[in-house]
Amino acid sequence: MIKDISNLQVKLQTLIAGQQGFYSQGKVADYIPALAEVSAKKMGVCVTTIDGKTAGAGDYQEPFSIQSISKVFGLVMAMNRIGDDLWQRVNMEPSGQPFNSIIQLEWEKGIPRNPVINAGALLVADVLTSHFSASKLAFLSFMRKLAHDDTVFIDNHVYQSELAHGNRNAALAYLMKSFGNIQAEIPELLSHYFTQCSVAMSCEQLATSLLFLANKGVDPLTNTVICTPRDAHRVNAILSTSGMYDQSGQFAFSIGLPAKSGVGGGVIAIVPNYGVICTWSPPLNSFGNSVIGTNLVASLAEELGLSIYH
CATH class of the missing domain: 3.40.710.10 (DD-peptidase/beta-lactamase superfamily)
Structure with missing residues (x-):
């Protein structure tokens, strides 16, 4: 894991630049017409750690439909x-x-x-x-x-x-x-x-809002108990087995993080005892998960050794 947030910032910018050619591999959701109005070329990634540090790249501060x-x-x-x-x-x-x-x-x-x-x-x-x-x-x-x-x-x-x-x-x-x-x-x-x-949030806001799941149910920014440690464990377990729909098994096999996607193009991944990754890119694959978002989480998990199964 990267402890120096400035190094992580550089890595995120590099990862974003490397995904520019993947827009055409997915399709923006159109069964909810309002979602089809969003540009397919929007892309953001943010990592927020339980010690309160944040790194982001691309459109990570732009609100999108969390679905x-x-x-x-x-x-x-x-x-x-x-x-x-x-x-x-x-x-x-x-x-x-x-x-x-x-x-x-x-x-x-x-x-x-x-x-x-x-x-x-x-x-x-x-x-x-x-x-x-x-x-x-x-x-x-x-x-x-x-x-x-x-x-x-x-x-x-x-x-x-x-x-x-x-x-x-x-x-x-x-x-x-x-x-x-x-x-x-x-x-x-x-x-x-x-x-x-229909709640709209940015990658940065979403990553911050989920820190409690990386910290045994406690919001690390305020030490407020959001849920019990047992319930935080249960939510993460459900996200590991079911959060990415019919791609959940493949996601757990290759990436190994509790995660949840939305047809607005968002993907969140919980890294216990470290922080939260949130990505946004509207084009979806056949499972309804963001193509680029999944790629970004996969790259971060592999390069930083984030899988919970290590």
Whole structure:
């Protein structure tokens, strides 16, 4: 690992320069029209360490739609609120199916495979809407607290686009409700879910906001307990097995870090006892993960020896 942050800054700039030719290997998400409006040539990377140092390159300070990365924060909020009762309603196994699959959910009687596929995240959103009187505000406040930045915002343009094109998520929610695994009214639930997916943050803000997962549940910048060490371990375990969708096994095999992607092009990776990597590049591969973002995390993990399996 690089201890000198200035050396890391140079390395990140070199890595960014080396990825310029990979834009064409992916495709910007277009099933949410607002996401398709983002330039494919945006690219940023940031590393934030638990001792409060930050290095970044490219567009690392530009906000983007965090999308499914929001599932990590929703999961922590739900675990804090209802504890182990959560695991009576959602499993912790890899899916092996597309992140928005309906078939598996019906076969398994409305119990999502894990909390970071869409069905599982909708279940988590149900917990939040059922246990917070103003769940959307509570979520945004949580994000701002973790990022130490009140400029974190909800992108209403993305939210409206999600709302108009969220039929599959609605189908997942109604299917779970038919099995008795959803308590909230579906429109309220979907509004919360689309709101959290529409939070806009930069690589720097996201990396800072996830430091607690690299530090046994404690925000190292303030020594505030965000979750228990056991829950931090559990979240990292789920990210290791399921955070990169159907590419999770390959990611663990070749890179070896707990990670989560979003179709906005973001990828976060937790390096326990060291810090957090966050990358952003909108073109996605066939698994729905950022092509360049995954490349950047892979390069850093290999060159710095970051794999948790070393």
